[in-house]
Amino acid sequence: MxxxxxxxxxxxxxxxxxxxxxxxxxxxxxxxxxxxxxxxxxxxxxxxxxxxxxxxxxxxxxxxxxxxxxxxxxxxxxxxxxxxxxxxxxxxxxxxxxxxxxxxxxxxxxxxxxxxxxxxxxxxxxxxxxxxxxxxxxxxxxxxxxxxxxxxxxxxxxxxxxxxxxxxxxxxxxxxxxxxxxxxxxxxxxxxxxxxxxxxxxxxxxxxxxxxxxxxxxxxxxxxxxxxxxxxxxxxxxxxxxxxxxxxxxxxxxxKMEAAVVSGIAFSRDEAKITVVAVPDKPGIAFSILGPIADANIDVDMIVQNQSVAGTTDFSFTVNRGEFKKALDVLNGKVVQAIGAREVVSDDKVCKVSIVGIGMRSHAGIASLMFRTLSEEGINIQMISTSEIKTSVVIEDKYMELAVRALHKAFGLDQGAAQ
Amino acid sequence: MxxxxxxxxxxxxxxxxxxxxxxxxxxxxxxxxxxxxxxxxxxxxxxxxxxxxxxxxxxxxxxxxxxxxxxxxxxxxxxxxxxxxxxxxxxxxxxxxxxxxxxxxxxxxxxxxxxxxxxxxxxxxxxxxxxxxxxxxxxxxxxxxxxxxxxxxxxxxxxxxxxxxxxxxxxxxxxxxxxxxxxxxxxxxxxxxxxxxxxxxxxxxxxxxxxxxxxxxxxxxxxxxxxxxxxxxxxxxxxxxxxxxxxxxxxxxxxKMEAAVVSGIAFSRDEAKITVVAVPDKPGIAFSILGPIADANIDVDMIVQNQSVAGTTDFSFTVNRGEFKKALDVLNGKVVQAIGAREVVSDDKVCKVSIVGIGMRSHAGIASLMFRTLSEEGINIQMISTSEIKTSVVIEDKYMELAVRALHKAFGLDQGAAQ
CATH class of the missing domain: 3.40.1160.10 (Acetylglutamate kinase-like)
Known part of the structure; x- marks a missing residue:
């Protein structure tokens, strides 16, 4: 009982x-x-x-x-x-x-x-x-x-x-x-x-x-x-x-009964990407950009900032597609000017695909298998973000199904595949 | 305020x-x-x-x-x-x-x-x-x-x-x-x-x-x-x-601003009448009849019992028309036999009409005006029940509107009538 x-x-x-x-x-x-x-x-x-x-x-x-x-x-x-x-x-x-x-x-x-x-x-x-x-x-x-x-x-x-x-x-x-x-x-x-x-x-x-x-x-x-x-x-x-x-x-x-390194492929089509180009690389920039976005009650998902080159960097993030226009309005309103960035480029025809698995922790080369698989399908990767048990990429949204199917097969998740 | x-x-x-x-x-x-x-x-x-x-x-x-x-x-x-x-x-x-x-x-x-x-x-x-x-x-x-x-x-x-x-x-x-x-x-x-x-x-x-x-x-x-x-x-x-x-x-x-003896005429068509005929007149009879009715969750409205003649009396009451059949089943089941009554007569084509007014307390002849009015319209009264401020009668239901209109006029309630 x-x-x-x-x-x-x-x-x-x-x-x-x-x-x-x-x-x-x-x-x-x-x-x-x-x-x-x-x-x-x-x-x-x-x-x-x-x-x-x-x-x-x-x-x-x-x-x-x-x-x-x-x-x-x-x-x-x-x-x-x-x-x-x-x-x-x-x-x-x-x-x-x-x-x-x-x-x-x-x-x-x-x-x-x-x-x-x-x-x-x-x-x-x-x-x-x-x-x-x-x-x-x-x-x-x-x-x-x-x-x-x-x-x-x-x-x-x-x-x-x-x-x-x-x-x-x-x-x-x-x-x-x-x-x-x-x-x-x-x-x-x-x-x-x-x-x-x-x-x-x-x-x-x-x-x-x-x-x-x-x-x-x-x-x-x-x-x-x-x-x-x-x-x-x-x-x-x-x-x-x-x-x-x-x-x-x-x-x-x-x-955990299953030995697969990757447990699943997650994806979301409901994404839009925004990049603030040529941001002066100094303390407080991330907050200057995302603070006003948060104040407008817009949830940010992925955030990527690269190493700066020649004193400026590009700052990218993704938002829910329904909040894309609102986010752009916030940035173009005052933010870009205030921080001295060059411009904002954006794309709402993107999606996110992720591989998830605890096994990734102890296995090298998982991310590279992901990138190779996408490359073999001719899919260009626009953003990459990783955590201990997940690797996410942003790609053009028309490739989403193709990417998910290719990754599902490449990581041995298909029904009947050896595990 | x-x-x-x-x-x-x-x-x-x-x-x-x-x-x-x-x-x-x-x-x-x-x-x-x-x-x-x-x-x-x-x-x-x-x-x-x-x-x-x-x-x-x-x-x-x-x-x-x-x-x-x-x-x-x-x-x-x-x-x-x-x-x-x-x-x-x-x-x-x-x-x-x-x-x-x-x-x-x-x-x-x-x-x-x-x-x-x-x-x-x-x-x-x-x-x-x-x-x-x-x-x-x-x-x-x-x-x-x-x-x-x-x-x-x-x-x-x-x-x-x-x-x-x-x-x-x-x-x-x-x-x-x-x-x-x-x-x-x-x-x-x-x-x-x-x-x-x-x-x-x-x-x-x-x-x-x-x-x-x-x-x-x-x-x-x-x-x-x-x-x-x-x-x-x-x-x-x-x-x-x-x-x-x-x-x-x-x-x-x-x-109270209005001097009328009778304030209003109330009525209900949703009535049915049941009479238990020739009930031996001894203590406990009312309870023997209405106890089983109450146990069956049937609400009783008017109750009339006359003076007994030759050791028996007729016991009448009214119920909601929707509970009429159920009430008859209860009585015919065991009650009539148990109390030694002769039979049950019933009618679900009746209605109730009442005159209501605090002024009735101090005015004689109110009830008799009611009865005379109904008599002049050729309406037979089947049951009468009175309280300090109300007199109710049970009549054939097809006369209901006629009775209400006649009483409304007789008691001076019509719009424009002297009060």
Whole structure:
């Protein structure tokens, strides 16, 4: 008997029939003698509907009031799931975040969990009940409702699992695990049985949107064994089958079952590149450029600065394509003149492709295999950025699929390839 | 400067445009220097949508979980209204029932308010904010969400007004006050400027569904001056005009402005009559008949028992037409045999018509004028029941409109009639 946390996404909760299926799966785990806590998302579309209403009323919705509204989607979900379990003869009880309570700071719409009281949940579990807790939300010290931001239900589930020291946190979603790359781009992509916490972090931040990145950080911080698996399987398959499916995120490197040096190829087409040319090379330049960008609430991804030549250097960075124009406006407005740079050149027809793998740490020549592979395909590399377990390149966006497929094959990730 | 509570129904909150209109009206009151607390209902249709979802999941929804779900409609309303006020430059803050808190007992789906903490509301009012509180809901001592039952937002508003000792509670609705009878039946019906608390109680319970009856009881218990008025007027009319409109429910009889003996004619077509014939006249018979009816959760309205003749009596009562068949099943099942009655006769083609008025107390001959009027129209009276300020009759339902119009005229209630 173990304490297990289940998390179900909005698609899994998307209709009355699907909610009944979730209840069947939960009831099966409960019947096997496990203590189960469930964290469901709002029914798919509901959060968007609520935010849409808010924006019709106020163009920039007041954050506190937005959280008041947006948090109701999950409150409906937990009530419906509790009913579905009761209808199947399983005692269950739902809680909103404030009832647990799940304590957060007061940063409305992007709050962070500070603590979770487990007393009420444990009492119900000990009484044989399934406990259902709203994802995505909590309560601040003054008793205001807060939300964690989009996708925050993953984080809620992992945080609840950490607070309860659960044996495992099962994230049920509409994909059956983490893949070596997107199967829509590379049909030979393989599901990973195990992925390290660090790799998952790089994957999540690079566009393999299986799990919200903050939930992965949470899982790492509290070492919560977390498994991503499909909610689309028959809810009545055996527990053994379920536990063998999906992808387990692990924190023990020696537990890593797969010997591949590179675990996956991540990519993102949603990129734009900006270079400030001939910047005088003196202290404070990076801040002079990126400070105003940050002030405009624009997220910067890759940042590359080369060795200076003749007292000037070129400073490049990438932003989300949707914020490209805004970023250019900020730079051309005053920044370029103020720092004495020559000009700004930019390109929003670029993409980013990355190889990710803990194995890279101890293997030389990984980056060079990447560069050779791209060169053999005639793909020019525009920017390079590396970390201990990741190498990213920026290339022209029309080559993205070609690059991903070539790298997937070159690093032996194709299905059936020797590992 | 006064503290005023506004209540808006689901129709008034039914769309983004209507919510903005509510905000305009509230902003006007706030700008005039008043402290304003608003209690809005859920957007029209929303509570039904939520209950519908619940019933798809569980035929008899679990009451605790149903309240968890049903309470979200008002939570969305308060957030949207706060945003609409902020968009108009008025500082506002919303609270769910549990945040105030509005304390109730634990009778899910039909909870009763036990206390309201006014500290948080007062602090916001003192800071110049409009405070918006969810109607229809509260929290029990164990921290569970409860709802007050359909229409409970009226009760919430009056209870908040009582707790804050508000100068007046304004119930904005889609009618512009309380009428001498339903204007759809009698075009000459007049709006009452003032109605006594007791008359309002009788009106509300007799089908003039302007206000939920529990809210009237609450207003009476705490002597909250309560006014029913229209939310369909131009939100920018003057405060004076608003205060002269609608119907004020008063607790001081000498304040009563209208001298009419009868204030209004109430009626309900939703009636069915059941008579248990030749019941042995001995102690406990009423309970033997109505006990099983109550156990089956059937509400009984009128009850009439005559003097016994030759050791037996006829026992009659009325029920809601929708529960007629169920009530007959209960009686014919075992009850009739057990008490030794001869038979049950019944009729679901009946209606109830009542005259209501505090003036009846001190005037003889009111009931006989009623009976004479009906007789002159050739309407046979099947049952009669009286209280201090009301006389009700049961008649064949096809005569309902005729009876109401004749009585409205006979008691001098027609528009333009001498009072």
């Amino acid at each position: 173990a304490l297990i946390v289940h998390k179900y996404g909005g698609t899994s909760m998307g209709s009355v029939e699907r909610i009944k299926n979730v209840a069947r799966r939960v009831a099966k785990w409960h019947a096997a003698g496990h203590q189960i806590v469930v964290v469901p998302s709002a029914m798919s579309g509901e959060t968007n509907r609520l935010i849409g209403l808010a924006k019709e009323i106020q163009e920039q919705p007041d954050p506190r009031e937005l959280d008041m509204i947006a948090s109701t989607g999950e409150q409906v979900s937990v009530g419906l799931l509790a009913m579905a379990l009761k209808a199947q003869g399983v005692d269950a009880r739902s809680y909103a975040g404030w009832q647990v309570p799940v304590r957060t700071d007061s940063a409305y719409t992007k709050a962070r969990i500070s603590s979770i009281d487990d007393a009420r949940i444990r009492a119900d579990l000990d009484a044989g009940r399934v406990v259902i807790v709203t994802g995505f939300q909590g309560v601040d010290d003054a008793g205001n409702i807060t939300t964690l931001g989009r996708g925050g239900s993953d984080t809620s589930a992992v945080a609840v699992a950490a607070a309860l020291q659960a044996a495992e946190c099962l994230i049920y979603t509409d994909v059956d695990g983490v893949y070596t790359t997107d199967p829509r781009v590379v049909p030979e992509a393989r599901r990973l049985n195990v992925v390290s916490f660090e790799e998952m972090l790089e994957m999540a931040s690079l566009g393999s949107k299986v799990l919200q990145i903050r939930s992965v950080e949470f899982a790492g911080k509290y070492r919560v064994p977390t498994r991503v698996l499909s909610s689309l399987t028959d809810p009545m398959i055996s527990l053994d089958e379920e536990m063998k499916s999906g992808t387990l995120i692990t924190f023990e490197e020696d537990e | 006064a503290l005023i509570v506004h209540k808006y129904g689901g129709t008034s909150m039914g769309s983004v445009e209507r919510i903005k209109n509510v905000a305009r009206r509230v902003a006007k009151w706030h700008a005039a220097g008043h402290q304003i607390v608003v209690v809005p209902s859920a957007m029209s249709g929303e509570t039904n949508r939520l209950i519908g979802l619940a019933k798809e999941i569980q035929e008899q929804p679990d009451p605790r979980e149903l309240d968890m779900i049903a309470s979200t409609g008002e939570q969305v309303s308060v957030g949207l209204l706060a945003m609409a006020l902020k968009a108009q430059g008025v500082d506002a803050r919303s609270y769910a029932g549990w945040q105030v808190p509005v304390r109730t007992d634990s009778a899910y789906t039909k909870a009763r308010i036990s206390s309201i903490d006014d500290a948080r509301i007062r602090a916001d009012l003192d800071a110049g904010r409009v405070v918006i509180v969810t109607g229809f809901q509260g929290v029990d001592d164990a921290g569970n969400i409860t709802t007050l039952g359909r229409g409970g937002s009226d009760t919430s508003a009056v209870a908040v007004a009582a707790a804050l000792q508000a100068a007046e509670c304004l119930i904005y609705t889609d009618v512009d006050g309380v009428y001498t009878t339903d204007p759809r039946v009698v075009p000459e019906a007049r709006r009452l400027n003032v109605v006594s608390f007791e008359e309002m109680l009788e009106m509300a319970s007799l089908g003039s569904k302007v206000l939920q009856i529990r809210s009237v009881e609450f207003a009476g218990k705490y002597r909250v001056p309560t006014r029913v008025l229209s939310s369909l007027t131009d939100p920018m009319i003057s405060l004076d005009e608003e205060m002269k409109s609608g119907t004020l429910i008063t607790f001081e009889e000498d304040e």
